[in-house]
Amino acid sequence: MFGPFSVWSPQFRFPLSGDVQQDIDPVLAGSIRGVPAIEARVQREVASYGTQLGKVLEALQALSQSTNTALPDIDALVDGVEAVKVECKQALRDHAEEALRKLQQADPEGFEALVAGVKS
Template sequence: MFPWLWFWAPQFHFPWSGDVAQRVEPNTHWFFQGISPTAGHADIEEKAFGVASYGKQLGLITEVLLALAEQADRTAPETAESLAKLKAIASEIEAIKRHEYDQTATELEAQVKALQRQGGPRYAELVERLRPLLAATAPGAAPGG
């Protein structure tokens, strides 16, 4: 091959050949860049999302709104249907949360039982690591501590 014609030489990269460097850090910044400039400031939205997700924010608003609606003497006929729908949505979301938490607890219990059957020092170490966590959240114990 002639060295002065190197720029015409084709380069083929078959799978698992060539440069295989890959960035694995998740980039979620694209989500906030999709916010229309007239709808809000993307950087502020991203920082607010870091404080509380949209689901958390909506959950708190829903709780307050339902509590205020329960305290009200009467509900306007126009809003009664919307209030009933909001209650149904909140109830369905709570059912989803309960199901997910129950499923997580069941999986965790199965994993602990599997380690218990294996026994040995790994299980004893796990027991010692979990004992303070379980004691801190026992009924009647102060939360978080």
Template sequence: MPEFRLPLSGDVVQAINPWFDMFKAFGSQFGLININLGRSPAPEIEQDVLREVGSYGRQLGRMGEALMVLIDKLEPKLGDLTRDERLALDAFRVMQSEIDQIKAHHGSRK
């Protein structure tokens, strides 16, 4: 026999979404992709820079390109570096080369 209930009587159904409850403490934004990489002393400035200047990847890419220019220009003077310092520069060059290959594969413009 079907169960008959009057309005406002009977079981209470409440959806409990632990993901929403956990993330709502971090701000009002909740969407498909939200990235918060830490606490910033000036989040408004950080958001403006990301929106108007470029993403973290673009900023890092520009810094990497600038460092490569400096490293290439200073190459004759790098003889005074220690072995570990040379290895650090070599690792950086390898990383930049790998990034350039990925960019070329995707047809990325600088």
């Protein structure tokens, strides 16, 4: 965004100096193996990649338990995923609590209506 003093403080971006992010998007042709239309539809209608991998990890852990074969890397992976889920859930709760506090201050009637709607 440009402000009144942008002329004196320009922002330069050099190659490979921007934000780093990776899109996992099956619609991008050529970026994945398989048929992108099928991949997109499976992800949209059946299950996300995380859900699919979660089922595979659950099966591996069940197989590990039934055969008494230790799979420490799989167990560590599952534990790591669960830890991230717990952290994210807590962050979401904190964010919701802060938003509700702000709503209660700004619009007490709206807050009461929202809380009553959630309870019913």
